[in-house]
Amino acid sequence: MAGLLQALVGASEKAGTIARLCRAEEPLFQLLVAEKSGTDKNRRFLQDFKTLADVLIQEVIKHDLGKEFPELQGHIHGEESNEFKNRQDSTNEYIGGREDVAPIDGITPAGLCSALVLIGAYDRQTGCPVLGIINEPFYCRDPLTHRWQGRYHWGVAYGDTQLSSLSPPPPRPTPCVVLSRAEGGPVRAALGPLCGDRLCFAAGAGYKMLCVILGLADAYVLSEGSTFAWDACAPHAILRALGGGAVALAGALQARRVGDTGPPPELVYNRPAEGAVGAKRWANQGGLVAYVHPQHLEAVLAALATVPGL
Template sequence: MGVLQALVGASEKAADIARLCRREEPLFQLLVAEKSGADRNRRFPQDFKTLADVLIQEVVKHDLGKEFPELQGHIHGEESNEFRNGQGETVAVRVCATPGDTAALLRSVLEPERAAAELLAAAVHRDVAPGDVAPGDAALAGVELSIPPGDLAVWIDPIDATNEYISGREDVAPIDGIAPGGLRSALVLIGAYNRHTGCPVLGVINEPFFRRDPLTRRWQGRYHWGVAYGDTRLCSLSPPPLRPAPPRVVLSRAEGEAVRAALGPPCGNGPRFAAGAGYKMLCVILGLADAYVLSEGSTFAWDACAPHAILRALGGGTVALAGALRARREGDTGPPPELVYNCPVEGAAGAERWANRGGLVAYVHPQHLEAVLAALATVPGL
């Protein structure tokens, strides 16, 4: 199995665990622990992690490291693997040698839910055979890449939009195809980057809660992948058509009024709003929006790496907004600076070491990037 196929397989197992953890509501109430200290995302008054987050991250680390030993020590994620149980004890969640050992560890978190611990352990240890990774996905099965695993490192966001995952809203109606929030926003993101240059080269976005089966009422998912390595550009999707001006922009509801106002006139009937950085980037990938703009440094390497790789595969990218505007004002006509994923923020601690300081713009078509940068160049303070 190649690295890309292994990333997809890991995302499918991760999606299974995410769905399993949401299936039993009484159990799910046991799986929430509040983040604190350096792990806390300063943008939200409350920032939560769940056992699903931690478990998924450790499963992906374990499976990829076992398949590709060269990646061990170079697979990074959003979460600490420590989880505080109902008795106030700190448990280091990990994948053990056997399902029984993993179940025993999980029981220390989930007690008295013994059956749930065993169900989760079985999902963790489920083998993903090459034929199971992409049933019907002939394009993925046929991808052969000469990427040395030793040149790569991985960023995992085990459940992007954790707050939407926790709230579990299922009836959020899309607006122009974009879900403003709810379970649809909760994604599994796994991206690989060149550990020397920081450039994203492989990306997988998994949507665990894409649709409900009308007969079983169980959630079904789907995934998307992309490759941007050297001269190779491969993707499970076709580039969205170039929409005539003005571009449609998707924003966070926390975005400042100055940015909203600047993007209003050049963006038709105003920007759209959605939850989750990964989901907003996915909206651009799918052509539901032409650009995702964020002026704050409130996203992180694990949010952007996987979708950035897919955007590059489609001919677009994700630029560092502050750097792009600075270059524009200085008359630099070269390509604007893209985000990279191997450089921690100097002097920062905890999660802030991997913040995308200065914001970002995600796009597929350069014309849309140009329109957005032209509109934002007049905003004071950007």
């Protein structure tokens, strides 16, 4: 496990370098964008894109880890196909590259800082995430060179072992919940009183989970199945290392409604959705709640149990 962790950290650092290099020259970068189509497309977006950086990063990770750990060959998966056809258009945070977005209470609502490299490992038998790396390629700019600098975080949750580069953040008496701006009104209305009407908003599922990991928010709630295994596995492992987790929202609410007082079901990563095709096979159907402190999870679930249709 230690050797794999070291290899994943190295892969994430190489990936961060690729992300910064590909983003350095704007005219060239705009030639390195392709639109997804068919079953690879996220149904949440009218247009869904990938960049050559996405593809390069994914293939480099596959190559490096497969070479160092031959037993993992064939078991290293990612979001993108390695087919790349250029289209000149752009919408997401990495492509848009906004650098002037000011953080609100430490959370950046959008922009380049929310573009992350996520590398997670899960137990193939149980589907439970056991190791995660989050690399922030665009964490800050060097004041002298004006070049972007990155940082990374890691966590291991395997058996009785819980180790992380971070310490668990202290809980707030009134929890802060981070949402997508696309989240529906009923969910916002249910969570508003719990948070003292202080809801935070940010882009990127991985980034919102990172906000929970860093203690910038106490929970991340998503009521739709618009995130995927590759979004959640790495931060989920780090959350588990800190004593928290990421539960399947629909399953957790269903369990509460039938009186099940046991631990709510967590996301797993070894079971594709039955009947789905393409990327939808690996969607986190029914939404999720990411948390560090169990009391915040329980408070969020109690609030959401009143929302019709969830």
